[in-house]
Amino acid sequence: MQAAIDGKGTLDERVTALAHHMADRAADILRCYFRAPVMIDRKDDASPVTRADREAEAAMRALIEANYPDHGIVGEELGNVRESSPYQWVLDPVDGTRGFIGGYPLFTTLIALLHNNVPILGIINQPIMQERWVGIAGIPSTRNFKYSSTRNCQKIDDAVIATTSTDYFTSAQAGKFAAMRKQAANAILGGDAYAYAMLSSGYIDVVVDAGLKPYDFCALKPVVEGAGGVITDWAGKPLTLSSDGCVVAAATADLHQEALSLLK
Amino acid sequence: MQAAIDGKGTLDERVTALAHHMADRAADILRCYFRAPVMIDRKDDASPVTRADREAEAAMRALIEANYPDHGIVGEELGNVRESSPYQWVLDPVDGTRGFIGGYPLFTTLIALLHNNVPILGIINQPIMQERWVGIAGIPSTRNFKYSSTRNCQKIDDAVIATTSTDYFTSAQAGKFAAMRKQAANAILGGDAYAYAMLSSGYIDVVVDAGLKPYDFCALKPVVEGAGGVITDWAGKPLTLSSDGCVVAAATADLHQEALSLLK
Secondary structure: OOOOEOOOOOEOHHHHHHHHHHHHHHHHHHHHHOOOOOOOOOOHHHOHHHHHHHHHHHHHHHHHHHHOOOOEEEEOOOEEEOOOOOEEEEEEEEEOHHHHHHOOOOOEEEEEEEEOOEEEEEEEEEOOOOEEEEEEOOEEEEEOOEEOOOOOOOOHHHOEEEEOOHHHOOHHHHHHHHHHHHHOOEEEEOOOHHHHHHHHOOOOOEEEEOOOOHHHHOOHHHHHHHOOOEEEEOOOOOOOOOOOOOEEEEOOHHHHHHHHHHHO | OOOOEOOOOOEOHHHHHHHHHHHHHHHHHHHHHOOOOOOOOOOHHHOHHHHHHHHHHHHHHHHHHHHOOOOEEEEOOOEEEOOOOOEEEEEEEEEOHHHHHHOOOOOEEEEEEEEOOEEEEEEEEEOOOOEEEEEEOOEEEEEOOEEOOOOOOOOHHHOEEEEOOHHHOOHHHHHHHHHHHHHOOEEEEOOOHHHHHHHHOOOOOEEEEOOOOHHHHOOHHHHHHHOOOEEEEOOOOOOOOOOOOOEEEEOOHHHHHHHHHHHO
């Protein structure tokens, strides 16, 4: 087992370099398929987004296999390998598939590295806007290699809140979100991981989602936390590979507490 | 009155040049305010999006006043002048305000010129992606000066459909959209005018909205029609300054007919 972190918990720089390389390769592939003409009578598996998803994930997996052959991989498209390894890469080649299909430049590639089920590295990469957020446990997050931080918003009354889609909520969850929305300064629908990236850069203050999968949320944790934000499940518990997919992120600890109480 | 169209209905090229210049000026202003840091305790009227909205509209109005001082203007922010003129400019400096606030690069500036209440020129401009769609009655639409056209999608079953937000629907309208969504190949929420731009470039096949204002939909008509699409109100009537704000656009005439029958 080649260790990715040392005894002090510091991430090996070669791991970060590999993650950047993976994001670059995925971006090259996604740009080829984004806004590609679609023949309407094609079957779904041959659609540009499906091909983009699979090829980008395969390219990222090949880089992991070549560099850290004993690390585990959890991928949205191509399944899991070496699930008992202490290191797990969790990959979502195209987060925000619908937006990708419609030609919107908001989809992202998500790359996370977990150690003992805790995300220690996260990348959110938007290939069209060429924006990349990087979070590493214990150090400040960056957007395109400059420090990126949340806004100092303390109250839901002042907050810009967002959710990917109210469709993913149960009716009880939808009621809680609706109450929060009524109180908030502004609410944005849509965005998937891009909303968490915007939170990490200080434009959105709270993001609430339900029904997320580990490949949807693992990469978000190091980015949001390294930007000064707080991200947990709706019960306030830290996100791990086995979290239930109900996620709430906030710009500050006070705002996160208020959001948690509204979602209780 | 300086005529903007000749006896054959052909638009004076100086009008198109002016509209491009207006879009350029608005874009310069919006780029200054997009993702500007926001002090949370600021009053709403001083928010970046409000200032961007007002300044961009003022700049566009000044260009109209300097070049066509007897044309009317309908603006989202700064009111209407010379409403009895046969020529009316209809302006929305920031369509998609919420996305602008959240830092999403999907908001657009909408510029329309109407003759006798019918839109004859439309521009949809996205300043961050630097994408500009131009529609002129009777000639093909363009995206960044290249021809732009809808996809040859004939059936809702095959269609990618979109709406800005289901929040703007009455419950009866929401039921009709939900039925269409169930039948469609894919559905995208969000996008405002950007969804119509994507329809005009062949990535989305049907867009359905309700509750739009004239400055939200006038610019869309020449762009969608010049791209080969069909855009009307939900009753199938042509869009004019006095339409009711229920809008349906489709990539082809057959698809539009099917959408109309589902919305009836």
